Amino acid sequence: MENLEGLKLMAEQWSNQGIEYLQKIPPFQLYAAIGLLLLTTVLLLSFRLVRRTKSNTVLLSGLSGSGKTVLFYQLRDGSSHQGSVTSMEPNEGTFVFHSEHAKKGKIKHVHLVDVPGHSRLRPKLEEFLPQAAAIVFVVDALEFLPNCRAASEYLYDILTNANVVKKKIPVLLCCNKTDKLTAHTKEFIKKQMEKEIEKLRASRSAVSTADIANDYTIGIEGEVFSFSHCCNRVTVAEASGLNGETVQVQDFIREYI
Amino acid sequence: MLEQLLIFTRGGLILWTCKEIGNALKGSPIDTLIRSCLLEERSGEVSFNYGAYTLKWTFHNELGLVFVAVYQKILQLLYVDDLLSIVKQSFSEMYDPKRMRYDDFEETFRQLSVEAEARAEEMKRTKQVAKPLNGVKKQGQVSKEETKKSNGEKKDDGDKVSVLSNGNHKMEDDVANGKENSADNNNNNSVGVDVSKLAKLRSKGVRGRGGLRKADSLGSNKGSSKVVEPPKKATKKNRVWDDAAAAPKQEEEKLDFTDENGDNGHVDVVAAADQGESMMDKEEVFSSDSESEDDDDDEPRSDEKPEAKKKGWFSSVFQSITGKANLERTDLEPALKALKERLMTKNVAEEIAEKLCESVEASLEGKKLASFTRISSTVQGAMEDALIRILTPRRSIDIMRDVHAAKEQRRPYVVVFVGVNGVGKSTNLAKVAYWLQQHKVSVMMAACDTFRSGAVEQLRTHARRLQIPIFEKGYEKDPAVVAKEAIQEATRNGSDVVLVDTAGRMQDNEPLMRALSKLINLNKPDLVLFVGEALVGNDAVDQLSKFNQKLSDLSTSGNTRLIDGILLTKFDTIDDKVGAALSMVYISGAPVMFVGCGQSYTDLKKLNVKAIVKTLLK
Numbered sequence: 001m002e003n004l005e006g007l008k009l010m011a012e013q014w015s016n017q018g019i020e021y022l023q024k025i026p027p028f029q030l031y032a033a034i035g036l037l038l039l040t041t042v043l044l045l046s047f048r049l050v051r052r053t054k055s056n057t058v059l060l061s062g063l064s065g066s067g068k069t070v071l072f073y074q075l076r077d078g079s080s081h082q083g084s085v086t087s088m089e090p091n092e093g094t095f096v097f098h099s100e101h102a103k104k105g106k107i108k109h110v111h112l113v114d115v116p117g118h119s120r121l122r123p124k125l126e127e128f129l130p131q132a133a134a135i136v137f138v139v140d141a142l143e144f145l146p147n148c149r150a151a152s153e154y155l156y157d158i159l160t161n162a163n164v165v166k167k168k169i170p171v172l173l174c175c176n177k178t179d180k181l182t183a184h185t186k187e188f189i190k191k192q193m194e195k196e197i198e199k200l201r202a203s204r205s206a207v208s209t210a211d212i213a214n215d216y217t218i219g220i221e222g223e224v225f226s227f228s229h230c231c232n233r234v235t236v237a238e239a240s241g242l243n244g245e246t247v248q249v250q251d252f253i254r255e256y257i
Numbered sequence: 258m259l260e261q262l263l264i265f266t267r268g269g270l271i272l273w274t275c276k277e278i279g280n281a282l283k284g285s286p287i288d289t290l291i292r293s294c295l296l297e298e299r300s301g302e303v304s305f306n307y308g309a310y311t312l313k314w315t316f317h318n319e320l321g322l323v324f325v326a327v328y329q330k331i332l333q334l335l336y337v338d339d340l341l342s343i344v345k346q347s348f349s350e351m352y353d354p355k356r357m358r359y360d361d362f363e364e365t366f367r368q369l370s371v372e373a374e375a376r377a378e379e380m381k382r383t384k385q386v387a388k389p390l391n392g393v394k395k396q397g398q399v400s401k402e403e404t405k406k407s408n409g410e411k412k413d414d415g416d417k418v419s420v421l422s423n424g425n426h427k428m429e430d431d432v433a434n435g436k437e438n439s440a441d442n443n444n445n446n447s448v449g450v451d452v453s454k455l456a457k458l459r460s461k462g463v464r465g466r467g468g469l470r471k472a473d474s475l476g477s478n479k480g481s482s483k484v485v486e487p488p489k490k491a492t493k494k495n496r497v498w499d500d501a502a503a504a505p506k507q508e509e510e511k512l513d514f515t516d517e518n519g520d521n522g523h524v525d526v527v528a529a530a531d532q533g534e535s536m537m538d539k540e541e542v543f544s545s546d547s548e549s550e551d552d553d554d555d556e557p558r559s560d561e562k563p564e565a566k567k568k569g570w571f572s573s574v575f576q577s578i579t580g581k582a583n584l585e586r587t588d589l590e591p592a593l594k595a596l597k598e599r600l601m602t603k604n605v606a607e608e609i610a611e612k613l614c615e616s617v618e619a620s621l622e623g624k625k626l627a628s629f630t631r632i633s634s635t636v637q638g639a640m641e642d643a644l645i646r647i648l649t650p651r652r653s654i655d656i657m658r659d660v661h662a663a664k665e666q667r668r669p670y671v672v673v674f675v676g677v678n679g680v681g682k683s684t685n686l687a688k689v690a691y692w693l694q695q696h697k698v699s700v701m702m703a704a705c706d707t708f709r710s711g712a713v714e715q716l717r718t719h720a721r722r723l724q725i726p727i728f729e730k731g732y733e734k735d736p737a738v739v740a741k742e743a744i745q746e747a748t749r750n751g752s753d754v755v756l757v758d759t760a761g762r763m764q765d766n767e768p769l770m771r772a773l774s775k776l777i778n779l780n781k782p783d784l785v786l787f788v789g790e791a792l793v794g795n796d797a798v799d800q801l802s803k804f805n806q807k808l809s810d811l812s813t814s815g816n817t818r819l820i821d822g823i824l825l826t827k828f829d830t831i832d833d834k835v836g837a838a839l840s841m842v843y844i845s846g847a848p849v850m851f852v853g854c855g856q857s858y859t860d861l862k863k864l865n866v867k868a869i870v871k872t873l874l875k
């Protein structure tokens with residue numbers, strides 16, 4: 001108790017000294033200091049508000065083995081170099097597309113992030129979602145049917161993520177490896193994904209109102225799910241990472257950046 | 258001769274492969290290595306086997322590069338480690354993040370490999386004079402018989418992909434075998450005797466306890482076979498005590514209380530158990546203000562020398578401000594040791610904690626310490642990442658989706674609950690049934706625990722309360738056959754899910770494990786759920802690895818079924834000693850699908866990975 005009393009006394013003394021000191025300063029300087037402080041805070045806030053509207057991050061996501069890393073290097077360097085293995089960490093880069101090097105004029109740089117597709121590294125995607133302006137979901141058109149369920153679950157998780165729904169982040173469903181003969185068409189893949197997501201909708205939002213698996217539900221009640229029901233735009237495109245046919249992907253990205 | 262040597266970035270881009278020995282590799286060993294070893298936090302191991310190849314690797318953590326060497330398993334090359342480290346050194350000198358092609362490295366590599374081979378030859382020649390038995394020992398690693406004899410060490414079949422060997426202590430063998438050569442040599446002599454004795458015993462048809470480890474146990478085996486449980490087919494003989502009067506025959510019959518007429522008399526309508534929402538569907542709320550990690554709290558509890566401590570603290574503070582050049586093993590060791598101790602106080606099995614720390618060490622060594630960070634916080638961050646990676650499931654654990662998929666194929670979804678005695682299989686089976694029922698799925702129970710008294714009645718009571726059908730055949734029946742008939746019945750009356758309850762069994766009990774694998778092989782369930790209690794300590798590792806091993810050894814068809822998921826029970830009895838979850842997931846690779854946290858029907862939860870990791874590192 002004595003300690004508290006002692007501390008109280010000291011605090012009072014200090015506050016008195018502080019007040020006396022303040023009163024000693026000429027009022028003009030005091031007002032100037034406060035005014036400057038307010039001005040800087042206002043400026044910072046406004047900068048932050050203005051800057052927040054346009055992020056230039058694009059995420060490349062998809063299952064492991066769908067060709068994201070190859071696509072990343074194609075977009076950046078125009079070639080996939082010597083091939084790739086399963087990624088353990090994200091690949092990031094801020095650049096202009098390789099095919100746009102020849103163009104003149106001021107082209108905005110794209111911050112492309114290739115997120116690993118392995119299921120153990122799924123939490124990494126959530127780190128990048130808040131800053132994403134667009135998402136490219138890469139699907140392997142060659143080995144589509146065995147992985148259909150896993151791919152649709154991943155896509156469902158992305159489409160029902162809080163960030164994606166609130167900011168209406170556009171998603172491109174990119175069918176990769178279309179240079180191969182037995183690759184499926186994008187229409188087929190789109191239909192299959194819609195069917196699978198319909199099934200997921202039924203099983204995930206079955207009974208409980210507190211559905212902890214996903215933040216939101218998508219689609220319209222009573223109707224079969226279709227990508228047009230999503231509040232954010234979902235489009236489909238084809239690409240071939242190994243051959244360098246990435247025009248559709250580039251167009252999509254340039255629409256939003 | 259090496260099959261291949263690869264250099265790639267952690268982001269997945271291949272930087273250089275050796276053109277000279279560019280043999281096409283069978284299968285995809287590199288991808289398998291990454292998926293089943295490096296991403297599973299087993300990067301502290303010595304090597305990895307895949308098909309006919311052995312892979313060795315090393316990291317350069319600062320630049321984010323991985324160096325992998327692939328060679329034929331039978332070759333037993335000794336210079337690979339040496340070669341990898343000098344390749345790492347010379348490549349990192351010429352590495353440039355902007356460059357993608359390193360064709361000029363070919364020449365350097367050729368020189369380095371020639372030098373390394375020469376050095377290895379020298380060492381081999383000097384060693385060969387001293388210990389001629391070394392080479393023989395290494396060859397002996399592959400033979401299966403030896404594995405059973407050596408002190409509790411297990412090794413998988415050389416031809417199998419060691420993705421299956423998640424539960425095996427293969428990594429220990431490589432290190433231990435190399436170190437304990439002399440010890441093993443002594444064992445060799447006793448091993449030779451064991452084999453012949455074993456052959457004799459086997460021919461006499463004595464079923465001793467699995468895993469014959471000591472020579473002296475063989476002698477007592479014959480005598481103790483009476484005490485060991487007789488095979489399931491023989492009826493159980495009543496044990497005759499010396500002091501009691503000779504038990505009359507009627508006594509035996511009186512003890513059998515199976516109600517053969519069924520429960521025709523008890524048609525009282527039991528109110529269907531409706532205790533509200535199962536906790537599986539409730540939102541997990543945990544306070545967010547416990548998120549700030551209290552680094553200041555981890556004052557070391559051990560009584561180390563105060564002077565050394567002060568010096569360590571001061572230099573670490575100094576280094577944290579300046580940002581030291583590179584992290585060395587000696588720097589990481591104290592932090593890792595403290596972390597390992599902390600994990601062990603949270604009931605993580607000792608060897609799992611050890612392996613995890615080695616893996617984290619491998620990923621941090623050589624990395625540059627960022628300024629204004631302490632070594633301990635870097636290590637803590639890396640360990641947290643590693644733990645989240647392990648506990649995140651490798652495949653989807655959406656049971657509802659699987660049930661619906663099976664429903665479309667017009668067959669029931671079969672779940673088998675396995676585990677040791679007394680972990681809570683029957684109780685948690687009822688909880689899972691309740692949860693499924695709430696989600697409008699029709700469930701059927703199958704009472705395949707035909708051994709323990711009261712097991713069938715227990716399930717019958719649960720079934721009555723939940724108002725779901727139960728398939729039972731009483732006691733002393735073959736569980737595999739009961740399960741098969743149950744599944745047929747379910748197909749007939751259109752149940753969506755069949756939950757099969759089995760008897761508890763110790764992982765060492767060979768006949769019972771054989772019966773279990775027979776049940777699984779015969780019925781091909783969709784989900785093999787291992788029920789383990791959260792109170793278990795180091796035994797969790799043993800239980801899971803032996804269960805997996807027995808299931809893979811005794812499987813008949815080509816498709817080996819291992820444990821697909823874990824059900825963690827008695828979670829409410831541990832406060833924050835949640836380490837058993839980590840040990841089980843690490844050793845088996847199976848995700849935790851449910852967590853049982855009480856004895857009523859609603860006490861079934863999903864595992865919250867972030868909460869567990871936070872508790873483990875607190």
